Structure formats: structure tokens, C-alpha cells
Amino acid sequence: MKTLLVVVFSLLAISILADEEGMSPPPEDGVPQLTDVAAAEAFINSDDVAVVGFFKEEESYGYKEFVAAAKEVKPIPVGLCSDKEVWANYSITSDTITIFRKADDSQENLQLADAKKVDADGLIRFIKMNNIRYLTEYNQVTAVGLFQSRVKTHLLLFANRGSVNYSKLQKRLAALAPEFSGKFLFVLVNGAVKGNAKSLGYFGLTSRDLPRIGLYDSDLDKKWLMAKGEITKDSVRTFCKTFLDGELQKTQQAGEPEAKTEL
Incomplete structure (x- = not known):
């Protein structure tokens, strides 16, 4: 009896919280319903990438x-929304699947009326392709979204997974990336x-040379x-700023032979 009461009160608490936040409890399919603008904004801001299916009805x-x-x-957050006020807030006019990204301040819309064929596998590819985060791991799928x-x-952070500083560098770059949102995409190779050997070779690198930082426009x-040396937030920040200031563009490209000097 005591266990039953705990379950009942837990479900009641969830229902009250959902009503207060404008977010309905997830249905059996596990996808939360966004019922007002505040709930939609909170959901979209909950992660680097969020996906919302704007559908008029389940049919x-x-x-x-x-x-x-x-x-x-x-773990990409995915929600559903049929509220017209939310639709208007994000300029949605018809059934649309939208991916919101912070790294490039992007709203990628897939209008279903324009899609000749819709299947789950295709939508999975669309979502994963556009899963561009503050620090995105490079692969054949994310490469499409990046470009x-x-x-x-x-x-670009070139690093060998499993190496001593791999996780530390990954977290360091992910923490720095928001400072350059809309200016650079931070990519982990x-x-x-x-x-990925071809990508390394493009910069004149091999896996033995890593970790290194590169930049591609x-x-x-x-x-x-x-330059070789410890990869810190300050050193990468300075490197980024030299590009934004136009100074880096005046220097020699990676992989180019050094200019010969007459002695």
C-alpha cells in the first residue's frame, strides 16, 4: 500500500511540474510535447543541439x-510541438522538422511538404548530419553538416583518442568554443x-605528431x-584572434615549404 501511494504521488508531482513548465509529460513514445513558447525556448536551450518536430497532428x-x-x-534532445504560438515564434508555417544549433546560431528546417519520401532512416541521417555542436567530432556524416x-x-583539434591528454583537451576546447560561436566551428579530428589520415595529411601531419591545432577556411x-607547444585555452584563443584580426592570413600556410633565404 505504501509503495502504491509513493507511485501515485510521484506521478501527480510530475504532472504538476509539467503543467507549470508548459511541457506535457512524455507520452508512450517518449517524445516530450512542447505546449508554449517558454517550454520550447527552455527545451531548445537545454543542449548544443535540439530537434523539434512541428506537426499539426499525429496523423x-x-x-x-x-x-x-x-x-x-x-542523447540528442527531440521534442514535438503543435502549438501555433510556438510555430509563429520560430517562423514555422507548415509541418516541419527543425534542428536548432548554438555553434553557428542555425535553424535548419526540413519542410515535410517538400519531401518526396520520408522514412525513419532518412530522418536519422538528417539529424545526425546536422548534429553540429560546440565541439563536433569529425566523421563522414558530420562532415556534410560542417561544410x-x-x-x-x-x-581543428587533432588528437588521438586514448592518449593521455585526449579528454582534457576535448573538454578544454568545448569550453572555449562558445566564445567564438558564429565565427568558428570547433572540430575534433x-x-x-x-x-582521418587524409585530413591529417592535408595539414602535413601524422598521428605521431599529435596533438596539434589547425585552422581551415x-x-x-x-x-x-x-605553433607547437602546450594547447591551452589562452593559446588557442590567441590563435583564433590572429585569424579574426587578419594577421594569420599573412603567414605561410600549413604544409607549404618554407621560403628559402639567400645567405
Whole structure:
């Protein structure tokens, strides 16, 4: 009897909290319903990346496929919204799957009326491709999202997963990245992955040379390496600022032969 009362009061508390926050308890499919603007804003701001399915009703085209995809992309937060005020707040006019990203201040919309075919696997790829975080690990899927972003300059951390300082450097760069939101995309390239050897080679590096910091600008199609030494927040911050100030562009590219000097 005591256990039953605990369960009843727990469910009641969850229901009250959800009503106060404008977020309905997750249904059986596990996807929370965002019922007002405040709830939607809190949800979207809860992580570097958040996904919202804006559907008028459960019978809408793509709804079931979206719910199925949501189960496969954890821990990326995924929500549902049918509230018209929320739709207007984010300029949504028809059933749409939207990915909100902080790293490049982006709202990526997939309007379902324009999609010839919608299936769960395709939506999973769309979400994972656009899972661009303050520090994004480079792979064949995220590469598409990285190069489609409006932010064309990438700050690259080349490091071997499992090395002594790997986790420390990962956290350090992730903490610094918000300072340069909208200016750089911070990217982690795992040098221990054979498939990344080409990326390392583009900068004249091998896995034995790591960790190193590089910078690539796709508009200029140019690359630079930060000088060897300890990788700190201050040193990377300074490196980034030399690019923003235009000083780095005047220096030699990574991988270029050094200029010969007449003696």
C-alpha cells in the first residue's frame, strides 16, 4: 500500500511540474510535447543541439517516422510541438522538422511538404548530419553538416583518442568554443581513426605528431597550424584572434615549404 501511494504521488508531482513548465509529460513514445513558447525556448536551450518536430497532428505526414527516428538519435534532445504560438515564434508555417544549433546560431528546417519520401532512416541521417555542436567530432556524416554550415572557418583539434591528454583537451576546447560561436566551428579530428589520415595529411601531419591545432577556411581554401607547444585555452584563443584580426592570413600556410633565404 505504501509503495502504491509513493507511485501515485510521484506521478501527480510530475504532472504538476509539467503543467507549470508548459511541457506535457512524455507520452508512450517518449517524445516530450512542447505546449508554449517558454517550454520550447527552455527545451531548445537545454543542449548544443535540439530537434523539434512541428506537426499539426499525429496523423500528419512524417509524424510516425519522426517519432521512430527520435528513439535512435539519443542523447540528442527531440521534442514535438503543435502549438501555433510556438510555430509563429520560430517562423514555422507548415509541418516541419527543425534542428536548432548554438555553434553557428542555425535553424535548419526540413519542410515535410517538400519531401518526396520520408522514412525513419532518412530522418536519422538528417539529424545526425546536422548534429553540429560546440565541439563536433569529425566523421563522414558530420562532415556534410560542417561544410554546409554558414560558418566556413574550422578550428581543428587533432588528437588521438586514448592518449593521455585526449579528454582534457576535448573538454578544454568545448569550453572555449562558445566564445567564438558564429565565427568558428570547433572540430575534433581523431588521429587514431585510419579514415582521418587524409585530413591529417592535408595539414602535413601524422598521428605521431599529435596533438596539434589547425585552422581551415573553406572560402579561402587555406589552412594553418598553430605553433607547437602546450594547447591551452589562452593559446588557442590567441590563435583564433590572429585569424579574426587578419594577421594569420599573412603567414605561410600549413604544409607549404618554407621560403628559402639567400645567405
